[in-house]
Amino acid sequence: MVNYGYEQFVKDVKQLVSKTADYKPDTIIGIARGGWTLAHAYASATNNRQLMSINSILYEGKEKGKVCEIFNIPELGKAKRVLILDDIVDSGQTAKEVLKTLKHHFPNVEFKVASIYYKKTAVIQPDFALYETDEWIDFFWEKDYRLD
Numbered sequence: 001m002v003n004y005g006y007e008q009f010v011k012d013v014k015q016l017v018s019k020t021a022d023y024k025p026d027t028i029i030g031i032a033r034g035g036w037t038l039a040h041a042y043a044s045a046t047n048n049r050q051l052m053s054i055n056s057i058l059y060e061g062k063e064k065g066k067v068c069e070i071f072n073i074p075e076l077g078k079a080k081r082v083l084i085l086d087d088i089v090d091s092g093q094t095a096k097e098v099l100k101t102l103k104h105h106f107p108n109v110e111f112k113v114a115s116i117y118y119k120k121t122a123v124i125q126p127d128f129a130l131y132e133t134d135e136w137i138d139f140f141w142e143k144d145y146r147l148d
Helices: 006-019 036-046 093-105
Strands: 002-004 027-032 051-060 063-071 081-089 110-118 128-132 137-139
Touching (some): 006 036, 006 110, 006 128, 027 036, 036 081, 081 093, 081 137
Parallel strands (some): 002 137, 027 051, 081 110
Antiparallel strands (some): 051 063
């Protein structure tokens, strides 16, 4: 297990902003819940106020579910280039279902996926990522606020 802390996150946000600079997204979507912290930091770093969210449920803790549920689809009628952010592309099922849903609702919008971590075994790979892993990542925004 990798413990992912705040100091590393700050460096990684700057690196991801640099890595995606040529794409120039006009809209940012954070996949709830794992992508919210990253999406907020990315939006702040790029001064982009078109920050939105989409919900998905695939994992409950470390247990992967059988179906990826997508809901709270944002309104992207004015968007041209959207960057979808998540903390990790693990199995890839969430990113795949989010992309499928968004492309169905907004076929004229260009979508790209960015994450801090990805697994090469995922069914879909992010367009932008920082680290490949095969380990469980314990992100500070998940572990540092637990009451147990």
